[in-house]
Amino acid sequence: MDPAITAADVLEACGGADNVTGNAVCMTRLRLVLKDPSRVDTDRLETLHGVLGVRRRGASGVEVVFGPAIVDAIGREFSSRTDLPLERKTAKAITQMTASGVRNVDHLHSTHRYGGADASSAPQGDDGLDKLRQLLESPGALTNDKGANRTTTTGPTALVLNGPNLNLLGVREPDIYGRETYDDLVHLVERAGRDLGFSKVACFQSNHEGVLVDRIQQALGTYDGIVFNPAAYTHTSIALLDALKAVGVPTVEVHISDVPAREAFRQVSYVRDACIDTVIGEGLEGYAHALAILKQHLDKKKGA
Ligand SMILES: O=C1C[C@@](O)(C(=O)O)C[C@@H](O)[C@@H]1O
Structure with missing residues (x-):
């Protein structure tokens, strides 16, 4: 281009x-x-x-x-x-x-607001309920494995891992997480992966802690790096921290919302200790940012 x-x-x-x-x-x-x-x-x-x-x-x-x-x-x-x-x-x-509220105004394509302790949120009206129903009824909705997307033939590989309730993006507390869906996120990640020169980026979502542990373990020898939004497990899961430490695959933690501006119980991240960096409060684009950080880290490691 x-x-x-x-x-x-x-x-x-x-x-x-x-x-x-x-x-x-x-x-x-x-x-x-x-x-x-x-x-x-x-x-x-x-x-x-x-x-x-x-x-x-x-x-x-x-x-x-x-x-x-x-x-x-x-x-x-x-x-x-x-x-x-x-x-x-x-x-x-x-x-x-x-x-300061600059984002909270007139959006033509999608209402797209992130974070803030005072954000009230719920799926809006019938439209929100329909979307919620569609998401829950779609095949693979609860363990949303989008498979591997081969982008180029050279370059590193990454696993983009998402935790509980992120399959409901788009209807889930839209004032906090925006109106884009999990599928929109997968497309964004695929494009960003391609633009950044990854050879393969795979997206996987699960609502189950043990399944996420399994995926992290399987990443060893399969992926060069991980971008991880553990969602609510961020604040509770020693098992996910241990899994990341066990495999030692470079991982960037990402959160859609501005977590530091939210409730006190969200201020702890167990997984952060095992991550090379954290991206917070940039909406879905934060995943592209996290992939960019990961790519830079992997390039440096390769050159070292
Ligand atoms: O489910 C989530 C999503 C989140 O990880 C985020 O992306 O902003 C923040 C978490 O506190 C919350 O439990």
Whole structure:
């Protein structure tokens, strides 16, 4: 993908340079502020090569998700085409924006709010109940093994492991975890894995602690690294900590919500001790960030 061509296409779909008043990048997204948001062609944006997703933010913001491997190059290209400085938003700044409510406004495609101790949440109305029913009735819903997705022939392999209730993403407390589903997460992970140069990324979800222990054990000799959201077991499971320590497969812990801003009982992570890093409060894109950290670690290890 040529960042110059993609940036030009994005700019055109956003109504041209005179419609853009702010240009920033975070770990995975181009964050734009627009004079007239009605001039943004969201359908076109979503089909552009390299674009993983599009979100409206507030009255005048649009975020275009690219993944960590290319977002910076796109931001620089965008900056030179709009004559606007490129701001770089850190994960901390985004967490602060989230905490101060900047995210909690008008979203066109999906309501996508993460974290916050005060977030009230429940599946909304009939639509939420229908989605919940569909998720529970879908085959493999309770042990959602999406199998291995071969991306390229070289490069390391990763297992993306998800714990209890994450199969219900999309209907589960959407004010905290957003409206994207577990399938959306699998697609995001597959794309990020491909962009980052993994040869294989497999997703697996289970509601059962012992099944997760088994998967961690099976990862030894099968996968080069693990991205792990142990969900509620984060705060309780010595068995998962022991399994990670036993196999010694490099693992990045990830949490969708801003766990430090939530209840006291969520402030402990047993698994953290066995992880090389932790990504918190970045929504589903946090998994792409975690894969990027893992890839960097594995590349360094290979070069060492
Ligand atoms: O199930 C989850 C999800 C979570 O791990 C997250 O991704 O934000 C946070 C946990 O406290 C919670 O039990």
